[in-house]
Amino acid sequence: MLSKKRRRVERPRSHPGNRYSEKPPDFELLASLYPSFQPFVFVSRSGRSTIDWTDFDATRELTRVLLQHDHGVQWWIPDGQLCPTVPNRSNYIHWIEDLLSSGIIPKRNNDDPDAKVRGFDIGTGANCIYPLLGASLLGWSFVAADVTDVALEWARKNVQDNPHLSHLIEIRNANGGSCSNELRTGSEGIADMKVEAPEDCYCGPPILVGVVREGEEFDFCMCNPPFFGSIEEAGLNPKTSCGGTPEEMVCPGGERAFITRIIEDSLALKHRFRKAWFTSMIGRKVNLKFLVSKLREVGVSIVKTTEFVQGRTARWGLAWSFMPPNIKSVSLPSSEKSSYSFMLQGLKGQNRAFQTLKTVESFFLACGSCRSDTSSFSVNVIMSNEQIVDLVQKNLCDSDLPTSVSTSIEHSSGDQNFSISVFEQIPGTLLVKGSLLDKESPFAGVFPWIFQLLEKTLRREIVPKLHGQ
Numbered sequence: 001m002l003s004k005k006r007r008r009v010e011r012p013r014s015h016p017g018n019r020y021s022e023k024p025p026d027f028e029l030l031a032s033l034y035p036s037f038q039p040f041v042f043v044s045r046s047g048r049s050t051i052d053w054t055d056f057d058a059t060r061e062l063t064r065v066l067l068q069h070d071h072g073v074q075w076w077i078p079d080g081q082l083c084p085t086v087p088n089r090s091n092y093i094h095w096i097e098d099l100l101s102s103g104i105i106p107k108r109n110n111d112d113p114d115a116k117v118r119g120f121d122i123g124t125g126a127n128c129i130y131p132l133l134g135a136s137l138l139g140w141s142f143v144a145a146d147v148t149d150v151a152l153e154w155a156r157k158n159v160q161d162n163p164h165l166s167h168l169i170e171i172r173n174a175n176g177g178s179c180s181n182e183l184r185t186g187s188e189g190i191a192d193m194k195v196e197a198p199e200d201c202y203c204g205p206p207i208l209v210g211v212v213r214e215g216e217e218f219d220f221c222m223c224n225p226p227f228f229g230s231i232e233e234a235g236l237n238p239k240t241s242c243g244g245t246p247e248e249m250v251c252p253g254g255e256r257a258f259i260t261r262i263i264e265d266s267l268a269l270k271h272r273f274r275k276a277w278f279t280s281m282i283g284r285k286v287n288l289k290f291l292v293s294k295l296r297e298v299g300v301s302i303v304k305t306t307e308f309v310q311g312r313t314a315r316w317g318l319a320w321s322f323m324p325p326n327i328k329s330v331s332l333p334s335s336e337k338s339s340y341s342f343m344l345q346g347l348k349g350q351n352r353a354f355q356t357l358k359t360v361e362s363f364f365l366a367c368g369s370c371r372s373d374t375s376s377f378s379v380n381v382i383m384s385n386e387q388i389v390d391l392v393q394k395n396l397c398d399s400d401l402p403t404s405v406s407t408s409i410e411h412s413s414g415d416q417n418f419s420i421s422v423f424e425q426i427p428g429t430l431l432v433k434g435s436l437l438d439k440e441s442p443f444a445g446v447f448p449w450i451f452q453l454l455e456k457t458l459r460r461e462i463v464p465k466l467h468g469q
């Protein structure tokens with residue numbers, strides 16, 4: 001009998017754009033540079049410099065020095081307020097950066113290269129961490145909303161203490177909403193959604209509808225919601241002390257109710273925020289599943305999820321948009337991008353993703369060497385320069401080979417590695433994504449052309465087959 005193959009469960013890795021992904025903070029160095037941090041640093045039994053993660057003062061001081069040292073940001077929060085860990089929070093920012101650059105939905109200000117990315121941070125907290133990171137790392141501007149006096153006061157203070165960023169961040173009181181809630185109860189609002197059990201209903205202050213102003217536009221919204229339904233549920237993690245008051249951690253119905261309200265609001269705002277990504281962090285996997293099905297119920301066109309590295313605690317990211325996916329996202333040629341994607345829509349029948357993966361595999365087996373991994377639904381491809389030239393020649397219709405592609409071929413040498421992955425976004429819609437290992441290589445100029453060839457092949461071979469089923 002064949003032994004059952006053990007599936008390798010890969011831990012999510014920190015985002016490669018995260019400055020701490022390769023090199024975690026050097027406590028010894030920070031202690032030598034910042035005397036106020038020094039008393040908190042000691043050498044552990046394993047011989048490494050560390051801090052006591054259960055000491056709020058130590059974790060707050062670490063966040064303060066990391067923001068100052070690595071981001072040039074002055075920062076403080078009062079005792080007991082939720083203290084963010086900078087490396088963890090950076091992952092969410094970089095994930096949004098990826099979503100914005102993925103080309104899955106067109107950019108809001110496509111025709112203006114100087115346009116600034118603008119985000120809405122729901123529940124910015126006293127720490128105001130996401131706007132401070134987004135503005136300092138990427139120059140994004142933000143509306144940062146909260147509802148408690150302490151959060152609003154300290155978020156404002158944290159912004160004012162950074163004059164180089166203060167023009168980018170507006171702190172807004174979500175309690176003082178001026179717009180009506182009619183939007184949400186109108187024809188596209190919660191009236192369209194199934195009524196939840198009362199314990200799942202959010203009954204707090206406005207979140208987006210009633211806080212977003214007439215004429216405002218955003219590229220994304222983000223949220224680290226109050227995760228818990230009660231203070232007992234919130235409990236205390238004895239291994240860390242990141243603070244967190246009941247107002248920050250708890251809301252009736254917990255994150256499920258809170259994010260359900262964000263979904264309702266996004267539905268009401270979908271025409272105004274046409275080209276926006278709505279996103280939220282999620283604390284429990286069971287809620288991720290619930291919220292993904294909620295999104296399908298309300299008919300969003302794109303859903304993306306990710307898992308964040310948060311030390312020993314798992315967290316998930318959920319993103320959605322009402323924008324029809326941009327199927328012409330492959331642009332030729334661009335050596336700045338390392339990944340490309342397109343959608344195949346309206347597919348029927350069983351095993352759609354698997355059949356598509358097999359077609360991708362045969363496409364590349366015919367011209368290079370490749371190995372498919374059905375657990376991650378991806379095909380890893382290696383092509384030599386000769387094989388690339390061969391593929392180009394066989395598929396050449398001279399007029400559609402841009403000169404820059406032939407130049408890139410001339411300058412490429414050695415084997416080229418890339419991977420193609422297939423995943424089902426919503427039933428019947430597959431996202432096919434191609435990722436280059438080395439985006440600096442001259443091959444980066446050829447890859448979009450090959451990827452477009454793959455797209456044409458799939459549209460010719462697999463789409464009619466799966467439409468007909």
Ligand SMILES: C[S@@+](CC[C@H](N)C(=O)[O-])C[C@H]1O[C@@H](n2cnc3c(N)ncnc32)[C@H](O)[C@@H]1O
Binds near residue numbers: 082148204205207227
């Ligand atoms: C878990 S904390 C997140 C703080 C910060 N963003 C972070 O990641 O550390 C949740 C925040 O949401 C705020 N909040 C609760 N209801 C809200 C609402 N309706 N609109 C805006 N913020 C809200 C709370 O006051 C709290 O500051």
